[in-house]
Amino acid sequence: MKVLFFDSSTEILIVGLTWQDGHESRMTWRSEKTGLNHAQKILRGIEEIFEETQTEPTELNALACTLGPGSFTGLRIGLCTAKGLAEGWNLPIVGVSALEAMAKTAFLNTPREQATWLPVIDARKGRFYTQEFVSRGAALEAPRPPLDLTPEDFLIRWQDRPAHFCGYQAALLAEKLKGNWPTVWSVQQGSGWEAALGQLALEALETPP
Numbered sequence: 001m002k003v004l005f006f007d008s009s010t011e012i013l014i015v016g017l018t019w020q021d022g023h024e025s026r027m028t029w030r031s032e033k034t035g036l037n038h039a040q041k042i043l044r045g046i047e048e049i050f051e052e053t054q055t056e057p058t059e060l061n062a063l064a065c066t067l068g069p070g071s072f073t074g075l076r077i078g079l080c081t082a083k084g085l086a087e088g089w090n091l092p093i094v095g096v097s098a099l100e101a102m103a104k105t106a107f108l109n110t111p112r113e114q115a116t117w118l119p120v121i122d123a124r125k126g127r128f129y130t131q132e133f134v135s136r137g138a139a140l141e142a143p144r145p146p147l148d149l150t151p152e153d154f155l156i157r158w159q160d161r162p163a164h165f166c167g168y169q170a171a172l173l174a175e176k177l178k179g180n181w182p183t184v185w186s187v188q189q190g191s192g193w194e195a196a197l198g199q200l201a202l203e204a205l206e207t208p209p
Contacts, residue, residue, distance in 0.1 A: 002017065002018070002020075002061055003017070003019070003060070003202060003205055004049070004062075006082070007065070007096075007101075007193075008038045008042065008071070008074040008081075009066045009075055009098045009121065010071065011033055011035050011036050011074070012031055012032070012033050013032050013042060014029060015029060015031075015042060015045035015049055016028060016029030016049065016194055017050075018198035018202055025198075025202060028049065028053060030045045032045070058089075062091055062093065063082050063085060063086050063089075063091050063092070063094070064204060065081075065082040065095065065096070066097065067095040067097065068146075069123070069129040069146050070098060070121055094204040096197060096204055098193065098197065100131070100196075102120075102166055102167035102168065102193045102196075103131070103167070104140055104196040105191060105192070105196045106166030106191075107135055107140050108196070109188070112135055112164075114134075114135060115135045115162070116132060116133070116158070116161060116164065117135065117140070117163075118132060118158070118163050118165050119131065119133070119167035119168075119170070120165055120168070120169050120170040120172070121168060122168075122172055128150075128151070129146055129147070129148055130146065130149060131147065132144055151173060159182050161184065162186075163185050165185060165186065167193070170187050170188065170189075174187050
């Protein structure tokens, strides 16, 4: 099973390939801060992945792309690219969440049996996208859909609750709330969410519709 995946929801463009090798999952990827100039980079990234892994489009089982929230322009480029390639290669498309990948990355790096994880993406104009994820043992669950909030909204919702902020732009939110940051909150410095994104792509393909 091979899945080509990409994330264009932020200014960091991710293009990767994940596949099953026996009982093991393997993957490779490219990530680049393009400043939302994804249209100029995404197809080249796919070509590089194919060259590196000596993969042909006929070997793919599906395409996976992020569905949002995130940059409208970036998401549109990713979805249009996925649709065009899927039609040309006769492949299904599965949707994945960058917020979930960010939360999963943070959770795996610093596992806690019971905790609230809040990945953050800058929505511009003083707002942020987030989604609440709750860890229970080894599982990570999302009890609610993604949200589009002001910094003050975070205080209203989670001020008295321990929360771990993570993802690409959690530090930016912390800067916006400087002086009002609750002591029960923590920030996990952003790290790449590529591996978690590839794993979610495989899981989405394996999950019955």
